[in-house]
Structure formats: C-alpha cells, structure tokens
Amino acid sequence: MENHKRYETGADVMDQLFSQETQTYMQHIKEISPDFWDMIVSFGFGDLYGRTNLTLHQREYITLTALITQGAFDQLRVHIIASLKIGMTQQEIIEIIIQCVGYIGFPKAVHAMGIAGEIFKSLDAESTKA
Amino acid sequence: MENHKRYETGADVMDQLFSQETQTYMQHIKEISPDFWDMIVSFGFGDLYGRTNLTLHQREYITLTALITQGAFDQLRVHIIASLKIGMTQQEIIEIIIQCVGYIGFPKAVHAMGIAGEIFKSLDAESTKA
C-alpha cells in the first residue's frame, strides 16, 4: 500500500465513525503538529481500523474497553458517540462497562457509566425534539 | 436471584471457559480465602459473565482488552486459552492485540503478542501430535 492510500483509508474510517463537527474539532491537533495528525489518520485509523479481519463494531468493543481501563475519559466520550453512530446500542455500551468492572474495579466503571448516561440523555433529548 | 444460584451460574460459566485442569489450579485461591473464591465465582463469573446481553465470545473481547491494557499477563494467558476454547480464532486474538496498540502503545502489545504466540505454538504442537 502506498503512503497516501494509508491516509485515505484512515480518513474514510473517520468519516464512518465521527460526525463532521467532531472531525472539525479534532483538527486543532493538525494545527499544532501536522506530522502528529498524519500519524493519527494514517496509522491509527488507516493501518489499525482499516484492517479487514474485524468489523468497526468489534473494534469499538476493544477501543471502549482500552479507554475505560486506562481512564482516558475524554476520548471515551468521543468513542461512545462513535459507537452509537455505527449502530452499537445503548444497552451494549452499558454491558461493556459492566463487564469491565470485574477487571478494573468500580471507580473507573462508575466514571464511564456517568459519561455514557450523559450522552444517552442528551441524544434522547435531541431525538425527542426532532 | 437467590445467592446459591449466583454461585451455580458462575460455576457453569467457568466450566464453559476453563478446562478442568485450569479450574483445579485456580482453587489454590479457595484454600487461602474461601470468601474471596466465592466472590470470584458468584460475582465475577455469576453476576458479570452470567448476564445475557452479550455472548461469552463478546465478553472475552472485553476481558482480553482489559487485561492487555493493564498488563495483567498471567490472567491474559488463562483468558487467551479460554477464548480459543469457546471458539475464538487465533487470527481474532491477533487482531485484538493489534487494535490495542493504538490505545496502549507497543510495549504491552508486544508482550501480549509474545504470550499469544507461545500458546498458539503449544496448542498447534499438541494438535499435530494427535
């Protein structure tokens, strides 16, 4: 695979996962370091998410768990929204957090559940308005 | 659910995940603290794994990722073998580790891959002998 293909694959995955609004926000990283941005897109989303052996849905199981386990709650917020966008249900996300509790304890799981709850509430409010 | 049901559910899940040999080994914990052992079975495997919204296969995606992310490599070994026992493929386990690398970096992923490789080699050797 040539190098510009890696970037294109990554950009395509990002379009599936993130709203235009989220992607615009992410680009503040590009202004600080274009090289780092290129790594995020080409390596993170191109080389990793762009692989074919797992679905995006399966990959988000892994991503959500890795983020909860290390307490990376800012990115968790972004990936809970992404997971819902690609068709994960609210119940599935709750189950992932519950399964985690045996491996990481309650503090991080409670924090994650609080974030999930906020997102669910705000999305439900939006869809009720519509 | 009454309390002895929680234990039975957990014991049943453990039968699906772990060989008799592994379960016998685990019981050294029971000798040190029967109460702690009861928590592992009733809460860990009964209350958590015993829930119905995800398959065991999906739960092991979460477990493997949580173990790799925190570097709990002894338990990872046990759960890679368990994951293969319930039908996960070697390729799926490799993909889980590869997906993790973007979220946790190479050191833990390389360590996990080394453990997976050892297990695969030893199981392949056994099945060739058979």
Next chain:
Amino acid sequence: MENHKRYETGADVMDQLFSQETQTYMQHIKEISPDFWDMIVSFGFGDLYGRTNLTLHQREYITLTALITQGAFDQLRVHIIASLKIGMTQQEIIEIIIQCVGYIGFPKAVHAMGIAGEIFKSLDAESTKA
C-alpha cells in the same frame, strides 16, 4: 446470606459513609443501569464493606490509598468526605497522602492533597458559620 440481605447490608453501610445528599447524587447511576447500581450496593458496599474483620475506619485507609494510587480523584473526593464523617481526622488523611508519596511519586499525591485541602477549608468554613 440471601440476596436481598446483601443489598440491605450495603445500603446500611452507605448510610454510615455518605450524607443523604451524596446518596441522592449517586442515584443518577441507578437511572442509567439499575443492575449496575445493584452491584455497587450489594457487592461493593454489602459483600466488601459489610465484612466484619476490619472497621469502616480501617477500610477507608485502603479505599483512600487505592483511589489516590490510581488517580481516581472524583471518587477520592467522595471518600475523603466519607472518612471524615466516620471519624477520621484531617491529620490522618494528610498522613495517608504523605505515606503514599514514596510509593506513587509526587504528582498524584499533590493532586490528592489539593483536593483534601479544598474539602477541609470548605468544612471548616461551614463549622465556623454554625
């Protein structure tokens, strides 16, 4: 022990540790996932805190240390307040943080000390007013 007893034991421990106001706040978790809430009460506070071999006071030594060590500062805030409620002194909490510094380094200890300081100041202000 039957299952509803586990919940009752946990609820009783929570009454000892947390003000009514804190408990009301915690219940946002119950709305997101009643099952997860049940685990917090029955397992976390019932099965663990409800055991008789250590006092609540001794258990909070362990809880505070586990929270500081993993940087779970939201829960730390809740448990510093709980520790004071069950009779731990401000000096004891400061000593726990100081003892931690050799095992976890300054960044998390400084963060914990800042949180403790805020809580002490706000409680001292209240008691002066009263």
Next chain:
Amino acid sequence: MENHKRYETGADVMDQLFSQETQTYMQHIKEISPDFWDMIVSFGFGDLYGRTNLTLHQREYITLTALITQGAFDQLRVHIIASLKIGMTQQEIIEIIIQCVGYIGFPKAVHAMGIAGEIFKSLDAESTKA
C-alpha cells in the same frame, strides 16, 4: 533534623520492618547507586515511615494497598513479610486484598492473594518444623 539523623531514623525503621537477610539483599541497590540507596533510607524510611502520626501497622495498610493497586508484586512480597513481622495477622492481609477488589478489580487482587498464600504456607511450614 540534621541529615545524618534522617538516615539513622530510616535505618531504625528498616530494622523493625525487615529481617537482616532481607536488608542484606536490598543492599545490591547500594552497590549500583549509593545516592539512590541513601534516598531510600533517608527519605523513604526516615522522612515518611519515621513520622509519628501513624503507627507502622497503619502505614503498612497504606503500603500494601499502594503496591497491590499498581501491581508492584516484588515489593508486595517484601512488605507482606514485613507486615507479619510487625504483628499484622494473615487474616488482616487477606481482608486488605479483599477490600481492594472493589477498587482495582480481580486480576491484581488474585495475583496478590496468590503471593500472600505462598508466604503464609512457607511461614506455617517453618513454624511447624520449629
């Protein structure tokens, strides 16, 4: 406090916590870096453990928890033995590990319990022989 007093205080604490054999082993650090060794004794055991507001027994509650929470199992072994030496019971150590499980999950708690079990067995064997 003058500086040589800090070292003496630390050395005195170490005599209370560690057998002569353990202290001799620890000194391999002194050969690699005498300055680092001095920090361990003067700061770690002198400035921290040497403080008067908590007992050594209470300090070991904190130390054991901090070590279990970060998965520092080599040092955990040393401090479980130290804790028994200053009068902590086997049951207390088991309770500390059990209390931790709610805050850190099972993998590290199981690992810690296995180490505790080995130590208890080896000490019980010794005392039976005697």
Next chain:
Amino acid sequence: MENHKRYETGADVMDQLFSQETQTYMQHIKEISPDFWDMIVSFGFGDLYGRTNLTLHQREYITLTALITQGAFDQLRVHIIASLKIGMTQQEIIEIIIQCVGYIGFPKAVHAMGIAGEIFKSLDAESTKA
C-alpha cells in the same frame, strides 16, 4: 549536606523553573501541610533536580515523559511552561510527545498535545501583544 541546604537548593531550582506567580500558587500546598511542602522542595527539587549529572533541560525530558505516561495532565501543564522557561523549544516538546506515542498509545499523547497547543497559543498571543 545539612538539611537547610537541601531546602535552599530546592528553592533555587524552583526559581529557575517556575515564575513567581506559579510558585505563589503552589504554596496552597504549604498551608495544608507544611511538612509535605518541605518534602516537595527539599527532596523533589533539592535532592533530585539539584543533582549535577544532568542539566535541568535533560531532567525536564524525563519529567515531561513521566507525566505524559501516567496521565498527570495538571502537572504536565506546569512543566511544559517550565520547560519553555529554561529554553526548551516548542518543537522539542512536540517531538517528546510524538516519541511517547509508540510507548503509551494515542489517547494520552493526544491529550498532552492539546495542552501543549493551548500553552503555545497563549504564549504566542502574549509575545505578539508585547
């Protein structure tokens, strides 16, 4: 070295690293626990930073990396500003974060890069005004 010399050495290092404003802020710790403050100055900045074998510049490579790796982002903010004060370039700080990504993954590196970007922007705005 006598004990008051340790404090003086630490205070001198802090003058090199931190603006008067930052140092004044840090002193809220001194009000909570003068003993803990003394440890920060005498041990943290005196015994450690005050050693002669590495430059402050080299020590900040280590500090920044240790803070990014453990996700101690409040202290990272303070030490990015300190690093710029002692002559590290913005490009060097970006390179440290990029080098980290292979060892810790993207979530913490992205968070660190965001903080660095904010600091750079605010300093550039100030220097433009001047």
Next chain:
Amino acid sequence: MENHKRYETGADVMDQLFSQETQTYMQHIKEISPDFWDMIVSFGFGDLYGRTNLTLHQREYITLTALITQGAFDQLRVHIIASLKIGMTQQEIIEIIIQCVGYIGFPKAVHAMGIAGEIFKSLDAESTKA
C-alpha cells in the same frame, strides 16, 4: 515518503540500536504476525525514531522514562542495552532512574535500578574478560 522507505528507515534505526542477536530474538513476533512486525519497524522505528528533530540519544531518554513509568521491565532491559550501545553512560541511566523517583515513587524505580545493575555487571564482566 513511500511505504517501503518507512520500513527501511525503521530497519536502519534498529541496526543502530540493537545487536544482531537481539534483532534475531525480536523476530519471533514476525512469525506470529508479520503485519504487527511491519508496524513495529515502519511505524515504531521508522515514523517515530526516524524523525530528525531529536537524536537517538535524546529519544532513549524518553523511551527509558516511558518504560520505567509504566513498569514495562522486559522492554526496559532491551532499551537499557540499546542506550549503552549508542553511547549513553551507566551514570546517565542511573540518573534517569533517580529523576523518575519523584514522579513515580520507589517501587518501579527500585525495580528499574535492579535491572540496570544486572546489565552493568554482566557487561563489565564481559569487558574484563576481553
């Protein structure tokens, strides 16, 4: 940069850092997953270490610190040997570990110092024989 160039750059960096023997050992990863191996070489050593703004020597300051901070002691061993190979002195490595202690506490620093000491002793023995 085309893609095969990324791999070549990475392979060239690895030749500078690691002995032929170490590189041969590392290749067990290639047998388990050639794709993962390609990421290690092309991304880890090509895209990251292959950048020009820092020297390899400076990059190893970051690598050693990131490995010590997360307790990745297997990889630490490999990178201490690599750091000596590219001209870092034993004293520098000791200083890096000592600087870390303020940020991560003693347990991981003591573990790292023990590993460094073993490597120094074994290399000194070799060079005495020669």
